[in-house]
Amino acid sequence: MLSYRHAFHAGNHADVLKHIVQTFLIEQLKQKDKPFCYLDTHSGSGCYDLTGEWANKKSEYLDGIARLWEEKDAWPELQSYFNCLEQVNAPDAPLNFYPGSPEIARQLLRDQDRLILMELHNNEIEILRQHIGKDPRTALHHRDGFEGLVGLTPPTPRRGFALIDPSYELKEDYQRVIKTITKTMKRWPVGIIALWYPLLGKEADRSHYMKKELEKLGIPMLTTELAVQAQSMTWGMHGSGMIIFNPPWLLKDKLEAILPRLCERLALSPQANWSINLQNSEG
Template sequence: MLSYLHGFHAGNFADMHKHAALWLVLSHLRKKKKPFCVIDTHAGSGWYDLGSEQAAKTGEWKDGYALAKAGANPPEMLQQYLDHVAGFDPMTRGRDYGVREDDEYRGPFYPGSPFIVREMLREDDQLVLMELHPREFETLHHRVKRDDRIHLHKRDGYEGLVGMMPPAIRRGLVLMDPSYDVKQDYQKAAIAIRHAWGKWPTGTFMLWYPILEDGFDVDLRRSFGAIRSAGGVLCAELASRDGGAKGRMRGTGLLVINPPWQFDQQLDEIGNWLAKTCKLPGPAKHSVHWLVAAE
């Protein structure tokens, strides 16, 4: 199904958690001079206007990014990320960031994962993006086509990930955050990442998933718990016990294979702060635990 558009949800509490984790991994990869690659399997349109009709219809960013930005004393690494978002303004980059003269923009703007990564890339690093939705792909292509470090594919992210393994640059990250429009996406995500990890066992893999009342995430954790990676498999969740309406998220989760050193401690500090600062359906808590211990 291709009905999902992230513009309705950009900057919500799930994005805060997911993108803070992405920032941590990128910061780690940049510590060494050796090039790295990032593969983003469900890239979306790249960046989002939080003043758009889509964002205004749900207002989810006001319970996520807006509250985090105004929050007191965030952890240092989260503050770095929040400063990055606050300074993100595609209007100043114009054509390089795909700003169209005939479109009306209101702002503020929020970078999706492709542009979080793009602004962290160095000269020899590479970013591979996959997007299947026709409208999202066309918009993303317009926004990244002038950057030679970025390779965009109109391709199914599950199939494409396995087909691209192992990458030419053997140091890096795979980010997979499907829409989960259909419950089969949980199984597809688990199968694709397990096959990709089998071909690239030293890579870092990060899978995002929503926590719903239906409980489809249980099988995801069970599947990842069977991946005997030397670098371990970590599960991090920011969630409320209250689910609200049927099908609505009560939380957000990440499964990470081969996380960087101290990633678990840094993300737990960030997650605990977000639990107190952002608005979820009810009182929230953050948890981090190893499904498979690192050797």
């Protein structure tokens, strides 16, 4: 039984990092006219009402996207990401809606590109289906995203990227991430995979173990982390990370150029910090 609902966390610091990486990757793939495929293993419902009861429970977006939105002219590098937010909000209105990863992809992809969206939760897939409507570029799958990614790769067209964004509700999710990426990379060695993971308190954190195992695959991987406060001794999430397998050229430079300022802007305490690290690459 899945209980995680992304509406509680929409637009928080972790979404900001994830969706900036997502938009950078899509924009880089669009540099060529050749079509590409976007796969989303854990899609969520597609768009979130920031005025709704769930988002307002902790109003996490106030320390996330809201901090950037109020000074969006100061972030020309994030124009593409902000355009997606503008599309789901009325002009000159406050930020009432936040687009999820499928909506961001739907907006940025071109007619020749394809979207493959997976979601397991019965209600979330229904909301997603209504939100996406009849988009001829999109295939929606009500299924397990880990199995789905292996089953649906290599996609047609072969060029493209997959976002793996589990809720890590189940401890096994870490093991499943490792197995899924191992199998997918064998079937789709040219694919780009972007994996999101939480940075948790000392008792709960499994990110070190997961990163070590993934590094053993020997695939070029770019790891970036953004912590908005110090790690606690127990459970809470103090930041998040993204690992990009087969990262496109220049992605590291583009992220490196914004991370110091992003970290400063999203910091909740002086211990906030960021990192970026390229492994298994000769470049």
